Amino acid sequence: MxxxxxxxxxxxxxxxxxxxxxxxxxxxxxxxxxxxxxxxxxxxxxxxxxxxxxxxxxxxxxxxxxxxxxxxxxxxxxxxxxxxxxxxxxxxxxxxxxxxxxxxxxxxxxxxxxxxxxxxxxxxxxxxxxxxxxxxxxxxxxxxxxxxxxxxxxxxxxxxxxxxxxxxxxxxxxxxxxxxxxxxxxxxxxxxxxxxxxxxxxxxxxxxxxxxxxxxxxxxxxxxxxxxxxxxxxxxxxxxxxxxxxxxxxxxxxxxxxSIEESAVHCENLKNMLLDMLKKEVEDAVIISPEGSSPYILNVSFPNVRAEVLLHHLETKNIFVSTGAACSSRKQVLSHVLRAMGIKPEIIEGAIRFSFSAFNTQEDIIRTVEAIKDILPKIRIKRGGRR
CATH class of the missing domain: 3.40.640.10 (Type I PLP-dependent aspartate aminotransferase-like (Major domain))
Known part of the structure; x- marks a missing residue:
């Protein structure tokens, strides 16, 4: 693997x-x-x-x-x-x-x-x-x-x-x-x-x-x-x-x-790399995290996709992400944070949180984006609720 x-x-x-x-x-x-x-x-x-x-x-x-x-x-x-x-x-x-x-x-x-x-x-x-x-x-x-x-x-x-x-x-x-x-x-x-x-x-x-x-x-x-x-x-x-x-x-x-400053710069670079690649290579990706947000967190939604389904497909490729706060992600409710921001339910349903550390590399980002591009066509929900 x-x-x-x-x-x-x-x-x-x-x-x-x-x-x-x-x-x-x-x-x-x-x-x-x-x-x-x-x-x-x-x-x-x-x-x-x-x-x-x-x-x-x-x-x-x-x-x-x-x-x-x-x-x-x-x-x-x-x-x-x-x-x-x-x-x-x-x-x-x-x-x-x-x-x-x-x-x-x-x-x-x-x-x-x-x-x-x-x-x-x-x-x-x-x-x-x-x-x-x-x-x-x-x-x-x-x-x-x-x-x-x-x-x-x-x-x-x-x-x-x-x-x-x-x-x-x-x-x-x-x-x-x-x-x-x-x-x-x-x-x-x-x-x-x-x-x-x-x-x-x-x-x-x-x-x-x-x-x-x-x-x-x-x-x-x-x-x-x-x-x-x-x-x-x-x-x-x-x-x-x-x-x-x-x-x-x-x-x-x-x-x-x-190395608090060096780690922040490293994670900011990884976050920007992922952000740029998703914007260029993944159709309709919706960036939820605002400009000026923490270098360590990027929240992105993939419309017409159930985030939990994407998460588990990524897991089969040995890539681990989150659908939101880990302490409450098992609850079958839409994120109270994203709802408070006025984000539409269909966008919240496809929201994935990527969070970084000094242990991550540029190769991690490249592989993650390639995996997302491979998975999305297989799991996108078509209009009418059919896959």
Missing amino acids: DREIYLDNSATTKPYDEVIEFVNHISSNVYGNPSSLHIKGIEAERMVKNARGIIAKSLGVSRDEIYFTSGGTEANNLAVAGYLYANPRKGKHIMTTKIEHPSVMEVFNNLSQCGYDVDFIDVDKNGVVLVDDIREKINEETALISVIYINNETGAVQPINEIAKIKNSINRDIVLHVDAVQAYGKIKIAPQKEGIDILTMSSHKIHGPKGVGALYAKRDIKLKPIIFGGGQESQLRSGTENVSGICGFGAAVDITFR
Whole structure:
């Protein structure tokens, strides 16, 4: 079989070899419980502390402002619910966008049933939040605004700096949470300079192990735990620390940030190559990702094609892509992100997300386009519903 071509890096990434080796080393040798008082526990605690420092340094923040979680989903839940539960007097009005990851959307849906007044802010045709709507809807009861930094389906980059300035010009006490799962390790983020109060990250999006994420919370932000127990993570997130995962996360951050600019340029070139080839060689391809979107994501629709059918045909050629957000792609519903952008259902049905990493090559792009050209005539749906 041909060499594997993996273009689903927004769903998860292949761990670095160095990370795998380091995780195995930690699992085999640094297996103590960080809460234990003996030398094995102290050694594990030291390794967790080191990883925390690496992540803090990458953001330009203090080590004691980083909290480890089981991943991006838990971190988003802790950020939003944890802040609101800890600060009930801050207000009952909260805002997010219509293009958020389900781990934010579902929290807001739940909060709307628990007495909170929720505004889901519209986006324009490019999937960029309408900041004027945020400005208009902020009121004296607004406690929190949550915005995804880079959308996981289209790569649309949100104007975080502008949102922070608008929020601060009206009420600096409103907390801004940013889901940076698709942004962290892809662009440099400076929470303190950008006006971000709480930030969510995930290990497996940057070639680290699955099952570990992190939350940055500015020192004066009060959060309430959503998991109770032994009081680990400074009383904020109970449960014995995933020492090997946390160490692997730290190692992945260290490696990723050494070449963050070079990786972005490499992926931008691959994305532009794929974009140009699809426009020239594939009839009727509809480009959904807007100009200026993340170098790592390209969403394209192939009309009169069911995306899932194309995905599985590509899989037979050892090429792996996605129909949208991996966490919700099994649900038989049209993408809420693309619907919010006003895209027609028949275009959404044919939408494929290609997402890149530094491991991809130009040969990957060439082979992918050739495969698409070969497959499309076989699976296009003719008028009347017949193939």
